[in-house]
Amino acid sequence: MKIAIDAMGGDHGLSPIVEGSMQALKELDAELILVGQEDPIRAELDRLKWTDSRLTIQHASQTVEMHESPAQVARKKRDSSIWVATKMVKDGAADGVVSAGNTGATMVSAFFQLGMIKGVERPAICAMLPTLQGTAVMLDVGATVDCTARQLYQFGIMGHEYGKHLLGKANPRVGLLSIGEEDTKGNDMTKEAFRLLRESPLNFIGNLEGREVYSGNADVIVCDGFLGNVSLKISEGLADAMKKMLMREVMASRLGRLSFLFITGPLMRLRRRTDYAEFGGAPLLGVNGISMICHGRSSAKAIKNAILRAEALAKGRLIDLIQRDIAESLMTPTDPQMA
Amino acid sequence: MKIAIDAMGGDHGLSPIVEGSMQALKELDAELILVGQEDPIRAELDRLKWTDSRLTIQHASQTVEMHESPAQVARKKRDSSIWVATKMVKDGAADGVVSAGNTGATMVSAFFQLGMIKGVERPAICAMLPTLQGTAVMLDVGATVDCTARQLYQFGIMGHEYGKHLLGKANPRVGLLSIGEEDTKGNDMTKEAFRLLRESPLNFIGNLEGREVYSGNADVIVCDGFLGNVSLKISEGLADAMKKMLMREVMASRLGRLSFLFITGPLMRLRRRTDYAEFGGAPLLGVNGISMICHGRSSAKAIKNAILRAEALAKGRLIDLIQRDIAESLMTPTDPQMA
Known part of the structure; x- marks a missing residue:
C-alpha cells in the first residue's frame, strides 16, 4: 500500500505532517509519499534524522492557502501539493491521499481527478x-x-x-x-x-x-x-x-x-x-478513490491516525463495496425513478 | 393585563402550572385565567389555599394529549384548554396565552384563531x-x-x-x-x-x-x-x-x-x-397575538417566567412593532418580489 500525503496543508506547517507520517510508519507496513516543496520537506526530514526509505518525497511547486477559493485549484494550481497528491491516486501511484489543507481544494481535487463512483450522485x-x-x-x-x-x-x-x-x-x-x-x-x-x-x-x-x-x-x-x-x-x-x-x-x-x-x-x-x-481524518465518500480530509489544526497524532485509516480503507476495498451496494440499490425498484 | 393559561398542558400535571401562576401573581399586577377542567383546578387551588381573586378559572371540557395529532385540534377539540385559552386572546378576553402542552396544538390554535400579522408569511x-x-x-x-x-x-x-x-x-x-x-x-x-x-x-x-x-x-x-x-x-x-x-x-x-x-x-x-x-417559554412570533410555548417538562418557575414574559410582551406591544417593521419592509424594494 502507498499513501500520498499533502505535506503543505494544515495550519501548523510541515512539522505535524512529517512527524505524523513518521509515527504512522512505525505501525504500518506501507510506503508514504510526502507531496510538496522538496527543499523544506527534506530539511524537516533531516532535522528529524529520518532515514527510512519507505518515506519518499514527490515535489510539487505550488501550495493552496486556507483562504483560497477551491475553484481556482483546478485551473491555476495543477502543480499544488493537494492536486498532485490526488493525481497520484488517479494514476495508480498511490492507494489513497491524506490532506489537512483547504477542505474545498481537497474536494475539488478529488472530484475532478478521481470522479465519482459509478451511480453515486x-x-x-x-x-x-x-x-x-x-x-x-x-x-x-x-x-x-x-x-x-x-x-x-x-x-x-x-x-x-x-x-x-x-x-x-x-x-x-x-x-x-x-x-x-x-x-x-x-x-x-x-x-x-x-x-x-x-x-x-x-x-x-x-x-x-x-x-x-x-x-x-x-x-x-x-x-x-x-x-x-x-x-x-x-x-x-x-x-x-x-x-x-x-x-x-x-x-x-x-x-x-x-x-x-x-x-x-x-x-x-x-x-x-x-x-x-x-x-x-474524515473520508470524502462517493469519489472513486480514498481521500481523507483532516482538520486544519491536526496534530501529528491526528495525521498518523488519518494515514492508518486511509491505509485500512484501501486495504478493505471500501470503494468496491460502495460501488457494489450502489449498483444493487439502482437495481432495486424502491423508487420509480431508481428502477 | 390578562393572561390565559392552558392549565391542562405539560408533562407534570396541574401542580406546576397552578403553582407557577400563583408565583407570577406575587410579582405581577395582572389577572390570570386558568383554562381547563374546573373541578381538578379548583381542587388544586383549594389544596394550595389560594384565595386571590385575580386568579380565575375558565372551564374547558377537553384536553389535548402530548401525542395527539395537532391537526385534530381545530376539528375535534374546540373545547380543549389550549383552543379555548387561545380563543380568549382572539376575543380580547386575554392579552396573551401560555401553554406547556402539545406544541403543535398550541401552534394550530394560534394559527387558526389569531391568524398571521399582516404581511408575515x-x-x-x-x-x-x-x-x-x-x-x-x-x-x-x-x-x-x-x-x-x-x-x-x-x-x-x-x-x-x-x-x-x-x-x-x-x-x-x-x-x-x-x-x-x-x-x-x-x-x-x-x-x-x-x-x-x-x-x-x-x-x-x-x-x-x-x-x-x-x-x-x-x-x-x-x-x-x-x-x-x-x-x-x-x-x-x-x-x-x-x-x-x-x-x-x-x-x-x-x-x-x-x-x-x-x-x-x-x-x-x-x-x-x-x-x-x-x-x-418561547414566543410563537408572527401570529397576531401573544402565544408562549413552554417545554412540556416545565417547572412552576418556568411557568412563572413564561407568564411574566407574556405580560411584558403584551405591555410592550410586540405585535404592533413587528407589524410596523414588516409593513416597512414590504415598502422597501430590497427584493423585486417585495416591492
Whole structure:
C-alpha cells in the first residue's frame, strides 16, 4: 500500500505532517509519499534524522492557502501539493491521499481527478462523533449542501459500508437526522428520504432527533451537508463554551478553586474522549478513490491516525463495496425513478 | 393585563402550572385565567389555599394529549384548554396565552384563531440560548420546517424586535446560521436570505458558523425551523452527554470521587445558567397575538417566567412593532418580489 500525503496543508506547517507520517510508519507496513516543496520537506526530514526509505518525497511547486477559493485549484494550481497528491491516486501511484489543507481544494481535487463512483450522485464527508455508547459516524458534514432525498439515501448506503468498516458491526443502525421520530416529521426532503431508506435493505432505525445524536442510538447518522456541518460546528462551539462556563464557575469560589486540583484529571480524560485527533481524518465518500480530509489544526497524532485509516480503507476495498451496494440499490425498484 | 393559561398542558400535571401562576401573581399586577377542567383546578387551588381573586378559572371540557395529532385540534377539540385559552386572546378576553402542552396544538390554535400579522408569511418559535456573553435568541426552532429566503428575512425582522425587547439592546446583532462566514457560503436558500438581510435596515452581521452560536457574537440567530430544531436538540443532547461523561470520569478514580464534593457547586450553577426554566417559554412570533410555548417538562418557575414574559410582551406591544417593521419592509424594494 502507498499513501500520498499533502505535506503543505494544515495550519501548523510541515512539522505535524512529517512527524505524523513518521509515527504512522512505525505501525504500518506501507510506503508514504510526502507531496510538496522538496527543499523544506527534506530539511524537516533531516532535522528529524529520518532515514527510512519507505518515506519518499514527490515535489510539487505550488501550495493552496486556507483562504483560497477551491475553484481556482483546478485551473491555476495543477502543480499544488493537494492536486498532485490526488493525481497520484488517479494514476495508480498511490492507494489513497491524506490532506489537512483547504477542505474545498481537497474536494475539488478529488472530484475532478478521481470522479465519482459509478451511480453515486454526490460526495459526502463522513465525520466521527463520540457518543455515550462509543462512536458514531455522521454524513454529510459539508461536501453537498443542497441535497435531494435520493442523495441522502445514497449517503445512507455509503455510511453503512464505512460504519461497518470503522465500527466493526455487521449491520450498523442507520438513522435519519430529523425533527421527530414519526415518519410524518421532517421537511419535504427528509420525508422522502425516510421512505427510500425504509424500503432499502439497510438497517434503518427511522428518524433520529437531535437529542439522540450523542446518545449512541444510531451508528450512522444521515443528513445533508448543510445540516451536518452546522451540527458539527455547534457541537464544537457548545463543548468549548461549556468547558469555559464550568471553569468560570470553578474559579468563582474558593471551594471551586480547590476542586480544580481534583477535576483536572477527569476533564483531561473527557477532552481526550471528544478529541478529533484521536479519530483522525474524515473520508470524502462517493469519489472513486480514498481521500481523507483532516482538520486544519491536526496534530501529528491526528495525521498518523488519518494515514492508518486511509491505509485500512484501501486495504478493505471500501470503494468496491460502495460501488457494489450502489449498483444493487439502482437495481432495486424502491423508487420509480431508481428502477 | 390578562393572561390565559392552558392549565391542562405539560408533562407534570396541574401542580406546576397552578403553582407557577400563583408565583407570577406575587410579582405581577395582572389577572390570570386558568383554562381547563374546573373541578381538578379548583381542587388544586383549594389544596394550595389560594384565595386571590385575580386568579380565575375558565372551564374547558377537553384536553389535548402530548401525542395527539395537532391537526385534530381545530376539528375535534374546540373545547380543549389550549383552543379555548387561545380563543380568549382572539376575543380580547386575554392579552396573551401560555401553554406547556402539545406544541403543535398550541401552534394550530394560534394559527387558526389569531391568524398571521399582516404581511408575515409564516410563524417562528423564538428560543433563548445561554452564550458566553449572556443570552441570544434563535428563530425558527420548529414552527416552519420548509422555508423560503424571504421567510428567513422576516424571521430576522421579528427576531430583531423580540431581541430588542428581551435583551434591552437598541440594535441587536442579527446573524444568519450557515456554514461559513463569506456571503458565498451556504445553501441556495441561505445565500438568497443573506442578500435580503444585507440590504435591509437590520444590524446584520452576516453568516454565523455553528461554532459562533454559543460564543455570543450574535444577539439574534436566524435559521429555518428544521435546522433550528435539530440545533437546539443536539445542544440539549450534547450538554447531557458531556455531563454524563464528566461524571463517569469523576467517578472512575478515587481522586475524582473526592473532587465530587467540590465540583457539585460549580456544576449546579452551570446547570442553572443553562436551564431552560430560568428563561421561561418561547414566543410563537408572527401570529397576531401573544402565544408562549413552554417545554412540556416545565417547572412552576418556568411557568412563572413564561407568564411574566407574556405580560411584558403584551405591555410592550410586540405585535404592533413587528407589524410596523414588516409593513416597512414590504415598502422597501430590497427584493423585486417585495416591492
